[in-house]
Amino acid sequence: MTFTALLIKEMRLRMRRERTIWLIVAYILLLGLLGWLNVSVSSAGANNSGNWGNIGLGLYSLLLIVQLFLILFITPAFTSTAINGEKERQTFDLLLCSNLSSTALITGKWLAGLINALLLIAASIPIFSLVFFFGGVSPIQALEALLIFVLTAMLAASLGIFCSTLVARPAISTALSYVLLLLWLGLPVLLAIIVPQSTHSTMASPDIPVYLNWHPVMALLSTYNYGGIIGNNATMFGPFIMPIWQVYCIFSSMAILFFIALSLWLVKPQGWNRLKQRLHKNHSLNEKHETKASVTA
Amino acid sequence: MQPMVLPSTVTDKTEPLIRIQHISKSYRNTHALRDISIEIPRGTIFGLIGPNGAGKTTLLRILAALLTPSSGQVWFGQQEVTSTPAIIQRKVGYMPDFFGVYPDLSSTEYLEFYAGIHGIPRQKRAGIVTDLLELVELTSKRDAMVETLSRGMKQRLCLARAMVHDPEILLLDEPASGLDPRARVELRELVRTLQGMGKTVLISSHILLELAEMCTDIAILQNGELVIAGDVEKVIHQLGGGRQIEIRLLDKERVEEALNHLKDVTDLHNLTTPEETLIQADFTGDDQALHQILATLITKGLPIVSFAPRSGGGRLEEVFLNITERNSQS
Structure with a gap:
């Protein structure tokens, strides 16, 4: 009950801001424009060769990657000031005075930001449907991509919430969430470039290095194996062999739970202090334990 | 220094609603409150007076369960509540010394939101909000956006917000600061009405005069210590003011x-x-x-x-x- 009240208020505030509408308009325009350019350029060639399926696949790849980066970089903005913004507006105390639990507060704020991101994804579906004019992509593949988008949005939203509970100043928490995102996206790619390929895989089976398994671009490409970049598009995950996008989904779900759990802990009054105290207690307990052990020894 | 505690006229009749016992609060090296003990009788308008930095807000925030005291206890009737914020949240309405409003909500939506997060069932919210807007005389502004309200109106709206869950105790931190004389008179009338409804109201201010004219009891704080507490006339008398x-x-x-x-x-x-x-x-x-x-x-x-x-x-x-x-x- 308290949760829905918070969600309704959040959605009201968001939807009344003009920038929400303009963002959706700009988002659709950008995707549409890029898609149109891609089709108009490649259809000139296709008229000669007659391979319309390739145009569909090319358009689909372009839209996927563009949408992925838009989602990745827009979603944190929806949530990265959710908690410390309330503190700065001096309304946080009032929330604490109410029956609102920290779980309801975090999940309500998270869901409100996520709904905003999902709205963008939903608005882009008509543009994606253009791909089906040309063919080349199965509905199951499109659904897998959609799942990855939703999970990525959830992950980015939970990262934003986490930063907003960690840092007091909204500007810094926003910057922090983008830095973390860039590290997550960029480090594996950097590693892949620096570490010589030959040490990891033989020429016969171009396996993807482990650190690229949890990467949204790889996950997206693995849903339809575009251009055979990813070999057999499956990877070893412990004893299992599964497509990269499934590995990505598992890791992302864990990361989402991790960030939400940390935020839940941090949002409670003096979360930091209690965390320190607990660590200190554990530490001193361990020390006691050790001294006891040494005495008996 | 031993604070002077004068018997209150109301305490004689009923047992105190709130008992603050030996409350201290320190942050690292500074002592915000030192061994404060006050009894607040039911149905009083209790004024907390002191210069800036005397510890008024700290004390109110402890009573609102937003701070835990370093030592000491708070009792509501027979119940020790320092360690049970849930009871405090149910019984206390807290109005901080800042407005804390959301820009894009109307007065009605603002109050309905707070009613919602206080766990009031949806079907009851509209009725409560209407009553509260009437109480603080904002019925004509029910659909106005909160940011368009005047300072006095915002203050009254925040008071209404503090009352959405019908608390027994109201904590008002510097409610009159920044208000023009007319808004101040309206606030005073409102506080008296609340007392008439059986609420116990705690008000803080750094202006003694402001409180002397509306409070039944006062306590004076200075550097985190209690200087004097009790019935307003007696305190003034005791202070030699006469x-x-x-x-x-x-x-x-x-x-x-x-x-x-x-x-x-x-x-x-x-x-x-x-x-x-x-x-x-x-x-x-x-x-x-x-x-x-x-x-x-x-x-x-x-x-x-x-x-x-x-x-x-x-x-x-x-x-x-x-x-x-x-x-x-x-």
Whole structure:
């Protein structure tokens, strides 16, 4: 009950801001424009060769990657000031005075930001449907991509919430969430470039290095194996062999739970202090334990 | 320093609603509150007075369960509540010294949101919000965006917000600061109405006069310590402020005669005649003594136009400044 009240208020505030509408308009325009350019350029060639399926696949790849980066970089903005913004507006105390639990507060704020991101994804579906004019992509593949988008949005939203509970100043928490995102996206790619390929895989089976398994671009490409970049598009995950996008989904779900759990802990009054105290207690307990052990020894 | 705690007139009848026992709060090296013990009777308007940084807000935030005291306990009736914020949240409505409003919500939506997060069922919310808007006289602004309201209106809206869950106790932190005189009078009337509804109201201010005219009990804080607490008249009396009385006579010929009578009264000091027909004096006695003075003057047949004991004025502030200064030096 308290949760829905918070969600309704959040959605009201968001939807009344003009920038929400303009963002959706700009988002659709950008995707549409890029898609149109891609089709108009490649259809000139296709008229000669007659391979319309390739145009569909090319358009689909372009839209996927563009949408992925838009989602990745827009979603944190929806949530990265959710908690410390309330503190700065001096309304946080009032929330604490109410029956609102920290779980309801975090999940309500998270869901409100996520709904905003999902709205963008939903608005882009008509543009994606253009791909089906040309063919080349199965509905199951499109659904897998959609799942990855939703999970990525959830992950980015939970990262934003986490930063907003960690840092007091909204500007810094926003910057922090983008830095973390860039590290997550960029480090594996950097590693892949620096570490010589030959040490990891033989020429016969171009396996993807482990650190690229949890990467949204790889996950997206693995849903339809575009251009055979990813070999057999499956990877070893412990004893299992599964497509990269499934590995990505598992890791992302864990990361989402991790960030939400940390935020839940941090949002409670003096979360930091209690965390320190607990660590200190554990530490001193361990020390006691050790001294006891040494005495008996 | 041992704080003076005077018996309250209301405490004599009922047991206190809130008992603050030996509350201390320190942040690293600074002591925000030191061993504060106050009893707040049910149904009082209790004023917390002190200069900035005296610990008023800290004390209110402890009572609102937003801070945990370093030591000491808070009791609501027979219940120790320092460790059970849930009880405090149900019984206390807290209005901080800032507005804390969301820009894009109307007054009604604003109150409905807070009613919602206080766990009030959806079907009851509309009724409660309508009643509250009526109580704080904002019915005409029910659909106005919160940011368009004037300062006084925002203050009343925040007071309504603090009451969405019908708390027994209201904590108002500096509610009158920044309000114009008219808004201040409206606020005072509102607080009196709340008292009439059976609420116990705690108000903080750094202006003694502001509270003296609406509170039944007051406590003065200074550097985190309790200087004095109790019934407002008694506190003022104890502080040596006393009251000032003004006696206006019909004709100036009889003023001399009246002064002669008044000279012999032990509770009256500093007799002055600022105007030809007006006598002013400082009065340190109780109401009984005051009544005696008036009775005497009447039986002597003096033509009295007005006989007005008035609390404070600028003088009360002077007393307050004196006592806080004295304490900061000691």
